[in-house]
Amino acid sequence: MTDAVVAASPGRRISASALPALGVALIWAFLAIFLVYPLLRVFYDAFSDDTGRLTLQNFVAFAADGFYQRSLWNSLVLGFGTVAATSVLGFAIALLLVRCDFPGRNLFGYLTLIPIVSPPLVGVLGFTFIMGKAGTVNVLLEDWFGLAQPINFVYGLHGVLLVETFHLFPMITLNVVDALGRIDPSLEEAAASVGARGWRRLSTITLPLTTPGYVAGALLVFIWTFSDFATPLVLGVHDLLASQAYLNIVQFVDRRLFRMGLVISALMVALAIVFLVAARRYVAIKDYSSLSYSRVPRRRLRPLAAAGALTFLSGVMLLSFVPYLGVALASVGKGWSMTPFPLHYTSLFFERVIVETPKYIVNSFLYSALAVVLCIVIGVPIAWILARTRLPGRDMLDGVNTLILAVPGTAIGIAYIRAFHVELPWLMTPLTSLWIILPIVLAVRRLPYTVRGSYASLLVVHRSMEEAAASVGARGLRSFGDVTLPLIWRGVLVGSLFSFVTSLQEASAVLFLSLGGWETIPVGIFSFYIAGSANEAAALGVILIAVAVASVLAINRIAGTRMGGMFG
Amino acid sequence: MKIALREVTKRFASTTAVDRVSLDIGDGELFTLLGPSGCGKTTLLRLLAGFVAVDDGEIRFGNRRVDGLPPHARNIGMVFQNYALWPHMTVRGNVTYGLRLRKLSAAEIGRRMAAGLARVNLTGLEDRYPGQLSGGQQQRVALARALVLNPDILLLDEPLSNLDAKIRVQVRGEIRALQRDLAITTIYVTHDQEEALSLSDRVAVMREGRVQQVATPKTLYERPANRFVADFVGTNNFIPGVVKEHADDYALVETPLGRICARRGDRAAGAACVLAVRPENVTLNGGGENRVEGRIRLAAYLGSTLRYDVETAAGLVLKVDVGDSWQHELLPAGHGVHVTFPASATLVLAED
Numbered sequence: 001m002t003d004a005v006v007a008a009s010p011g012r013r014i015s016a017s018a019l020p021a022l023g024v025a026l027i028w029a030f031l032a033i034f035l036v037y038p039l040l041r042v043f044y045d046a047f048s049d050d051t052g053r054l055t056l057q058n059f060v061a062f063a064a065d066g067f068y069q070r071s072l073w074n075s076l077v078l079g080f081g082t083v084a085a086t087s088v089l090g091f092a093i094a095l096l097l098v099r100c101d102f103p104g105r106n107l108f109g110y111l112t113l114i115p116i117v118s119p120p121l122v123g124v125l126g127f128t129f130i131m132g133k134a135g136t137v138n139v140l141l142e143d144w145f146g147l148a149q150p151i152n153f154v155y156g157l158h159g160v161l162l163v164e165t166f167h168l169f170p171m172i173t174l175n176v177v178d179a180l181g182r183i184d185p186s187l188e189e190a191a192a193s194v195g196a197r198g199w200r201r202l203s204t205i206t207l208p209l210t211t212p213g214y215v216a217g218a219l220l221v222f223i224w225t226f227s228d229f230a231t232p233l234v235l236g237v238h239d240l241l242a243s244q245a246y247l248n249i250v251q252f253v254d255r256r257l258f259r260m261g262l263v264i265s266a267l268m269v270a271l272a273i274v275f276l277v278a279a280r281r282y283v284a285i286k287d288y289s290s291l292s293y294s295r296v297p298r299r300r301l302r303p304l305a306a307a308g309a310l311t312f313l314s315g316v317m318l319l320s321f322v323p324y325l326g327v328a329l330a331s332v333g334k335g336w337s338m339t340p341f342p343l344h345y346t347s348l349f350f351e352r353v354i355v356e357t358p359k360y361i362v363n364s365f366l367y368s369a370l371a372v373v374l375c376i377v378i379g380v381p382i383a384w385i386l387a388r389t390r391l392p393g394r395d396m397l398d399g400v401n402t403l404i405l406a407v408p409g410t411a412i413g414i415a416y417i418r419a420f421h422v423e424l425p426w427l428m429t430p431l432t433s434l435w436i437i438l439p440i441v442l443a444v445r446r447l448p449y450t451v452r453g454s455y456a457s458l459l460v461v462h463r464s465m466e467e468a469a470a471s472v473g474a475r476g477l478r479s480f481g482d483v484t485l486p487l488i489w490r491g492v493l494v495g496s497l498f499s500f501v502t503s504l505q506e507a508s509a510v511l512f513l514s515l516g517g518w519e520t521i522p523v524g525i526f527s528f529y530i531a532g533s534a535n536e537a538a539a540l541g542v543i544l545i546a547v548a549v550a551s552v553l554a555i556n557r558i559a560g561t562r563m564g565g566m567f568g
Numbered sequence: 569m570k571i572a573l574r575e576v577t578k579r580f581a582s583t584t585a586v587d588r589v590s591l592d593i594g595d596g597e598l599f600t601l602l603g604p605s606g607c608g609k610t611t612l613l614r615l616l617a618g619f620v621a622v623d624d625g626e627i628r629f630g631n632r633r634v635d636g637l638p639p640h641a642r643n644i645g646m647v648f649q650n651y652a653l654w655p656h657m658t659v660r661g662n663v664t665y666g667l668r669l670r671k672l673s674a675a676e677i678g679r680r681m682a683a684g685l686a687r688v689n690l691t692g693l694e695d696r697y698p699g700q701l702s703g704g705q706q707q708r709v710a711l712a713r714a715l716v717l718n719p720d721i722l723l724l725d726e727p728l729s730n731l732d733a734k735i736r737v738q739v740r741g742e743i744r745a746l747q748r749d750l751a752i753t754t755i756y757v758t759h760d761q762e763e764a765l766s767l768s769d770r771v772a773v774m775r776e777g778r779v780q781q782v783a784t785p786k787t788l789y790e791r792p793a794n795r796f797v798a799d800f801v802g803t804n805n806f807i808p809g810v811v812k813e814h815a816d817d818y819a820l821v822e823t824p825l826g827r828i829c830a831r832r833g834d835r836a837a838g839a840a841c842v843l844a845v846r847p848e849n850v851t852l853n854g855g856g857e858n859r860v861e862g863r864i865r866l867a868a869y870l871g872s873t874l875r876y877d878v879e880t881a882a883g884l885v886l887k888v889d890v891g892d893s894w895q896h897e898l899l900p901a902g903h904g905v906h907v908t909f910p911a912s913a914t915l916v917l918a919e920d
Contacts, residue, residue, distance in 0.1 A: 194666030195640035
């Protein structure tokens, strides 16, 4: 009976087996066109002159230029400095949260997550309102102590370091928390039984076991800091590679400068790839995770130690939340200059950015929603291929997915400008003149979150569950829909939500590609602030924060607090 | 080193994991804690190691009272169920870690590591990482790591449970030989009664935090103290009844299967009891003081033996082992038989 049906419809059998192949081909085509090609194009341009001949002269010019030398040095100092600072903060907080018990521990567990999903551009704005030369802190110091000259907290390289550290330390914390949770308690008990105690045990057993997770976090912190141009520019720091890349590209006049922008972009990508490969090599040979069913019990801190922990955490949180206070005040404050706090309050700025020019919000949600749809359509099948198949090219797919996490948005934005500034056939217009390029670039940038969320939950659904469904008669898509999907939708949703929030906040790539009328909220914040309208920028910032907080709460409700896997 | 436990108690929230346990363990003895999961045997081991603190009672190693001391001050060596080898250190790193903490000279560390690895036949694997070793090798590294510090007492927490059946028997023998050579007092935790019987000097059977019986393997098997021990160690048939009278070394017990003559126990005449008789002591159509009619319900061929389930008139099912299965023709289900068993192999136990 079954045989007869199959034999009678040979056409269906062929299409049923061709469909997956077509899907895989489409996924690869998308990645090839919108990720691999633009990056290769940047490298080609960096290694060629105006006539298209291959040459190293661009790099020679770069290396010979004293200004670029200083920028490279500054960028490296900033990158490694931020990694060091976030590591100290991140480890301390992770150890407190995982290994100790004190009042308010859960609350701090939640608070630690907020800075990471909060928009970076908003963070730096808020710092300038509160800690700037005419900010609240300086005004109060002048009023109380008669300070003659304002203290420069934020303008300069040290300011960038400060802002990046308090924005990025949760990346370390999350990864270390995750890694600490995977350490089997018996490993530490074994150390205790041979006499290792306290700091000795921590430094020789516990901390080394967290390195795989830690390295992944540190890598992201470095790449982020190294390629961020918005924060330094707001703080008036121009002699960094990322700042130079942005300024060189957007001026569009001097061809030599433009090419220097491409060279810097190629350098960023190359550095990111080198670090990524090194980190993956390192992590691959050191998989310490064990299926541990028990956890190291939390140590109840004595009152004095608990007070110390609370003071430390409150201090860190206070500094992380300074920007939000600043932005919130600036968004409703009128006449805020040379006073610690605004003199009058108004809803004028919100009306301006919501009612008068709703395009920022409309564009942001439209582009991000479209991007997430793309992420799901492409990302869930990728996750399935990674988790369930041994298709040729599977490892490369995994590599590409991780590569996206490492490639800076700045570089992607520059690559798109270079690669898609050619007229498309039939349309007679380049892709860079069509707004659809924004959802596409957002989808490419945020694809890994959807893939990782889906992949993690697919791993939990044991293959035998699908096989059990098949054994009672559910075929292919049927068993996927009835068994797999109900078990993984949570992971897909968390991943997609994360893709969505981070799309809303994407500044770097979008700043390069956005044209008049396409402005998203981050673009609005940047251009308002640069144009001197700090209050409107702050109002948009508050909206972005509200969306971020709502999303974190939603993600926590759905997934619990273990988000560490998203960043590894 | 002798170990003495007096009224040791450990409570977790609402449960009492270890309940007033008193034990005396002799110098150089291999002493096993046996019981089902959740019986408190692992908690008791961790109390000895010092990973958890006693709520009541005292623990002495030799003349020294150790409850209250941290693990490193007790001079114990411990092998964990999952070995707990540090994955970021080589075999050398794992084995010498404790020696390095004690600030011994490099020469001394090298000498003791070499001796330790030679003892467990791992010489040559110093630079491997735990992930590059087989389960049996990891097990031996864990053993070497515990022994290089010359501990007074060796604690083993289900050390064989992660190994394949064949290797398990082999490593079991190696552990026993090593322990004898070193004459080190050893506490061994397991839920596998065959393992416990085969390698222990003495065994303590535990249930719900309490010690049920402490005895040599032979006594434990042949003279279990109560129904729980009789049931947990090996296989037994249980027949409920009431003691009628005693005569010399024997007791007459009224049961659903009729009057049964058993070895005299400590149950008084008139008391309710349960009779225990092992399948290997029951014969089909043979001789013996006790004789019961029944019908074959099921036959299971186990290779070295053949086990019948025989349903008696009263509905009670008795397990019967036929040892010489090679000579025996398999009886079909429904076949009528009579089963016999001697009074000397029938024990009178208290009903739990």
